[in-house]
Amino acid sequence: MPSPKKASAPAPKPPRPAAKKQPAKVGGVTMDVCLRVDSPKIREMEKKAAHRRGFKWALGLIAIICFFVLVKITVQEAILKNPQFELQDVAVQTRGPLSVEKIVRATLLTRGENLLTINMRALHTRLRQLPPVKDVAIERDFDAGLMTLRITQRQPVAWLDCPRLGMIAGRPEVGHLLDHEAVPFPCETVTETLAALPVIRYAALAQKTAGTAIQDLQLTSALKLLRELEERFEKGQPQVRSLDIQTPYSMLATFADKSVITFGVDDLDVQLARLDRIRLEARQRRWEIGTLNLLARQNVPITFRQPPDLAGLQPESPVPVTLSKTTSAR
Incomplete structure (x- = not known):
C-alpha cells in the first residue's frame, strides 16, 4: 500500500527590502527665483490687453446707462405723463x-x-x-x-360744555361734540340737528384732546345714562335736555317736561328701574314731576309742579270712638 504523503510546510516569505536611508542634510540655502520674462514686446502686449478690457467695461457701462435712460423715458411717457x-x-x-x-x-x-x-x-x-x-x-x-x-x-350724541377749557355748547368752532366712545371733536357748523342734541356740562373736566377718547369715570357714566334715557324717550318718556355732572358721585338730568332728576354715578340700572316705576305711576295718575332724587335708596324724595292726586294712596282716617261714662257699682 502506498504510504500517505506528509503535508508540505508553507513556503517562507521573501524578506522585505531594507528602506533606503536618506542622506542627512548638512545645510543649504533656499532661493526664490522669478521666472517672469520682461521685455518691451511683452509690456506692449499687456498694455494693449488692458486697453481692450477697459474698452469692454466702458462699452458695457454705456449700454447699462442707455438701458436705464430708455426705461425712464418709457415710464415717463407711457405712465407718468399719460392723461389716462x-x-x-x-x-x-x-x-x-x-x-x-x-x-x-x-x-x-x-x-x-x-x-x-x-x-x-x-x-x-x-x-x-x-x-x-x-x-x-x-x-x-x-x-x-x-x-x-x-x-x-363719528356720530355725535351730545355737546360737551366746559367753559374753563374753552368748550361752549352750541357755538361753531369753540363748541365740541361727543360720540358714544367719549371722543370730543370741534363743531364746524351748527345745524338744526346738532342744535337739538343734549348738553353734558362738566365743569371739573381735567383735559380734552380732540379726536382722543376721554378716560373719565363720571363722563363715561353720563354717556351711559344718556344712552339709556334716549332709549326710554323712544318708548314715550320725556326727552333729556341736559346732564350736569355736579360732583364725583352725582349727576343732574333736566328733561323736556321741566322735571329735574338726580342720579348717582354708580348702580344706574337700579336707579333707572325705579325711575320707570315712578314714571308709569305718574303717567297713570297725571302727576307732573318737579324734582326726584334717586340717590336715596329708601324714602325717595319727590316733588310735583301741581298738587298730585293721592286718592287711594293715603290711609283712611280712623273712625272716632266715643267712650260713655259708666257709674261704678256700689
Missing part, C-alpha cells in the same frame, strides 16, 4: 358734521396729479388726523381719473 392716469375729480362719501369741502382740502390733492404717484399711506394718515373722522377707505378709478374717499365720521 391723471386725477380728474375727487368723490367723497360721508355723513356727519364734517363738511365735504374740508375733507377735500385736507387731502392736498391737485387736479392733473398722477394717480400712480399719490402716496396712499400719507393720504390716509392726513384724513385720519381730522378729529371727526373714525375710519377711511380710498379707491382709485384709473379709467375715469377718479379718487373716491369713503369717510366714516
Whole structure:
C-alpha cells in the first residue's frame, strides 16, 4: 500500500527590502527665483490687453446707462405723463358734521396729479388726523381719473360744555361734540340737528384732546345714562335736555317736561328701574314731576309742579270712638 504523503510546510516569505536611508542634510540655502520674462514686446502686449478690457467695461457701462435712460423715458411717457392716469375729480362719501369741502382740502390733492404717484399711506394718515373722522377707505378709478374717499365720521350724541377749557355748547368752532366712545371733536357748523342734541356740562373736566377718547369715570357714566334715557324717550318718556355732572358721585338730568332728576354715578340700572316705576305711576295718575332724587335708596324724595292726586294712596282716617261714662257699682 502506498504510504500517505506528509503535508508540505508553507513556503517562507521573501524578506522585505531594507528602506533606503536618506542622506542627512548638512545645510543649504533656499532661493526664490522669478521666472517672469520682461521685455518691451511683452509690456506692449499687456498694455494693449488692458486697453481692450477697459474698452469692454466702458462699452458695457454705456449700454447699462442707455438701458436705464430708455426705461425712464418709457415710464415717463407711457405712465407718468399719460392723461389716462391723471386725477380728474375727487368723490367723497360721508355723513356727519364734517363738511365735504374740508375733507377735500385736507387731502392736498391737485387736479392733473398722477394717480400712480399719490402716496396712499400719507393720504390716509392726513384724513385720519381730522378729529371727526373714525375710519377711511380710498379707491382709485384709473379709467375715469377718479379718487373716491369713503369717510366714516363719528356720530355725535351730545355737546360737551366746559367753559374753563374753552368748550361752549352750541357755538361753531369753540363748541365740541361727543360720540358714544367719549371722543370730543370741534363743531364746524351748527345745524338744526346738532342744535337739538343734549348738553353734558362738566365743569371739573381735567383735559380734552380732540379726536382722543376721554378716560373719565363720571363722563363715561353720563354717556351711559344718556344712552339709556334716549332709549326710554323712544318708548314715550320725556326727552333729556341736559346732564350736569355736579360732583364725583352725582349727576343732574333736566328733561323736556321741566322735571329735574338726580342720579348717582354708580348702580344706574337700579336707579333707572325705579325711575320707570315712578314714571308709569305718574303717567297713570297725571302727576307732573318737579324734582326726584334717586340717590336715596329708601324714602325717595319727590316733588310735583301741581298738587298730585293721592286718592287711594293715603290711609283712611280712623273712625272716632266715643267712650260713655259708666257709674261704678256700689
